[in-house]
Amino acid sequence: MRAAFINSLGGPDVIETGELPVPAGGPGDVLVRVEAVAVDHVDRFVRSGAYATPTPFPFVIGRDAVGTVVRSGEACAHEFAPGDRVWTNSMGHHGRQGTFSEYVLVPADRLYPMPDGVDAVATAALLHTAATAYLGLFRHARVAFGETVVIEGGAGGVGSAAIQLAAAAGARVVATASAADAQWCRDLGADGVVDYRAGDLPARLDAALTDGADVWWDNSGRNDLDLAVPRLAHGGRVVLASGLGARPPLPVGGIYTRDAAITGFAISNASVDDLAAAAAVINRTLAAGRLRVREPRVLRLEQAAEAHRLMEDGVKERIVLVP
Ligand SMILES: NC(=O)c1ccc[n+]([C@@H]2O[C@H](COP(=O)([O-])OP(=O)(O)OC[C@H]3O[C@@H](n4cnc5c(N)ncnc54)[C@H](OP(=O)(O)O)[C@@H]3O)[C@@H](O)[C@H]2O)c1
Numbered sequence: 272m273r274a275a276f277i278n279s280l281g282g283p284d285v286i287e288t289g290e291l292p293v294p295a296g297g298p299g300d301v302l303v304r305v306e307a308v309a310v311d312h313v314d315r316f317v318r319s320g321a322y323a324t325p326t327p328f329p330f331v332i333g334r335d336a337v338g339t340v341v342r343s344g345e346a347c348a349h350e351f352a353p354g355d356r357v358w359t360n361s362m363g364h365h366g367r368q369g370t371f372s373e374y375v376l377v378p379a380d381r382l383y384p385m386p387d388g389v390d391a392v393a394t395a396a397l398l399h400t401a402a403t404a405y406l407g408l409f410r411h412a413r414v415a416f417g418e419t420v421v422i423e424g425g426a427g428g429v430g431s432a433a434i435q436l437a438a439a440a441g442a443r444v445v446a447t448a449s450a451a452d453a454q455w456c457r458d459l460g461a462d463g464v465v466d467y468r469a470g471d472l473p474a475r476l477d478a479a480l481t482d483g484a485d486v487w488w489d490n491s492g493r494n495d496l497d498l499a500v501p502r503l504a505h506g507g508r509v510v511l512a513s514g515l516g517a518r519p520p521l522p523v524g525g526i527y528t529r530d531a532a533i534t535g536f537a538i539s540n541a542s543v544d545d546l547a548a549a550a551a552v553i554n555r556t557l558a559a560g561r562l563r564v565r566e567p568r569v570l571r572l573e574q575a576a577e578a579h580r581l582m583e584d585g586v587k588e589r590i591v592l593v594p
Contacts, residue, residue, distance in 0.1 A: 273594060274372035275575035276329040280320035283579035288572065291329060294368065294376040298346040301377050303338040303357060307395035308370045309567075310578045310590040311335065313539065317364055318579065321515055322539065325366040332575065333371035333592075335360040335398040337391040347379035356385035360398040361546055364539050371575050373594045380543045383550040386558035394557065396567040396589040400428035401556075403512065403538045404436050405549040411536045412486045412508045416441035419482065419504070424490030425461060426452030428564075428589055429512075433488060434459040435562055436552070442486075445479045447472070459563060467491075476502055486510065492517060496533075500525040511535040567591040 274291045296302055311334055316322035318332055340355040351357065359377045363369025368376070385394065407429075408414045420437045424430045425446025437444050438460025446456040447467040456464045463479040465472065476498070483504030489495070492514030499509055500522045507529055526533065541549075556562040567589040570578050578590045 272373035273572060274331050275333070275572055275592075276331045276371075277318055277326070278328045278330075280318065280326065282319065283576045283583065285318065286332065286576040286579060287329075288575060291331070291372065293374050296342075296344050296376045298344040299379050301343045301347060301351045301357070301379050301382050302341040303336065303359070303375050303377055303382070304341050305336050305338040305370060305373055305375055305594050306391040307337045308333045308592050309335045309395045309399055310575075310582055310592065311399045312582065313399070314363065314369075315579055315582055316515065322364075324364040324539065327366060327368075331369040331372050331375075332363055333369035334363045335395055336362065336370035336375050336377075337385065337395045337398075338375070341374065343379070350379055351382060356391075357382050358385055358394060358398055359383070360402050360550075361538075361541070361543075371572060371592060373572075381546065383547070383554060386554050389557050392567060392569060392591050392593070393564055395591045397428070397432060397562060397564040398553070399538070400564075400589075401432040401436070401553050401562060402541075402546065402549040403429050404432035405552050406538055406541055406545060407488060407510050407512055407536060408433060408437055408486070409440070410541075410545055410548075411534045412488070412510050414440060414442050414486055417443070418485035419443045419445065419480065420486040420488070421445050421447070421476075421480070421484040421499070421502070422461070422488055422490065423447045423467070423493075425456045425464065427490050430490045431455070431459055431564065432562070433490075434461050436556070439556065439561065445476070445484070447476075455565070473498060483507065489513070494519045496520065496522055500529075500531065503529050503531050505529050507531045509533045512537070565589065569593060
């Protein structure tokens with residue numbers, strides 16, 4: 272099968288494309304013919320070694336896939352039949368081979384059915400970001416109905432999903448985004464959008480946050496706690512999930528005098544139960560047509576290294592590869 276893989280950790284140039292054997296499965300594995308895979312920031316971190324995880328070489332990169340079941344092991348044949356359309360979003364780390372290949376062997380407990388009638392490319396583009404948004408909002412920050420949630424970087428992949436899921440759960444959402452992305456964020460359900468480039472960000476946030484923020488999640492990787500903490504409501508939670516090298520000052524007094532908490536998480540650590548809970552919400556929301564994603568840029572599998580270069584250069588669009 273054709274695959275994009277690495278034989279050492281490093282920059283995008285370590286990505287090779289070529290032939291690898293189709294993997295043979297065990298009783299709990301499902302062989303999936305891949306239709307579309309997304310390129311996620313975490314793929315870069317795994318490829319470079321910035322996120323330390325076992326990568327047995329040759330290591331197929333990539334985390335998410337949408338595809339069709341080819342065959343199921345005897346222990347999961349009752350769950351997945353040949354021809355079923357399915358998706359996964361937790362391959363390519365902790366020793367599991369990734370998804371940038373014509374076929375991927377997925378443990379049945381990491382595989383979910385695709386809702387009828389949804390597009391493979393658009394779905395691939397949101398699996399990682401929407402699952403991250405779900406886990407951050409509801410598993411880690413425990414967002415409740417009526418709370419106020421600030422999403423910095425609201426127009427990005429995770430931010431766009433977080434706005435939609437938080438709004439659907441009855442939260443009041445204030446997003447930060449470039450002016451050009453303000454309408455996108457409003458269309459997704461943000462009640463307020465603040466232009467982070469406008470220069471007077473603190474004053475604009477104050478105007479949008481009359482009662483403070485119950486949850487504050489910065490997807491830009493800056494994690495400016497001097498901006499976030501003074502604007503937290505009592506019992507507020509700051510979510511840290513981006514900015515591997517960020518070293519922001521920590522306003523200690525502002526945190527403990529509000530009974531506030533800082534919670535960090537990485538989807539890579541999510542249990543299969545948590546991932547399945549996220550998948551159930553994603554599937555319900557997708558089936559209802561209430562999980563939107565911007566049209567991604569589509570490249571071929573052989574362009575995997577180029578896709579990683581584009582990500583490193585800060586391309587705005589999500590990228591999806593097709594075999
Ligand atoms: N911990 C986890 O489990 C996990 C999972 C997934 C992703 N992540 C991380 O989460 C981050 C976001 O991922 P993503 O896929 O959403 O990335 P993305 O699509 O590149 O989005 C990043 C967003 O941040 C915005 N931004 C840049 N500078 C900003 C600033 N100063 N203030 C406010 N917004 C700003 C960008 O807006 P412009 O377009 O205007 O520049 C963009 O919309 C990445 O660092 C990724 O590695 C973590």
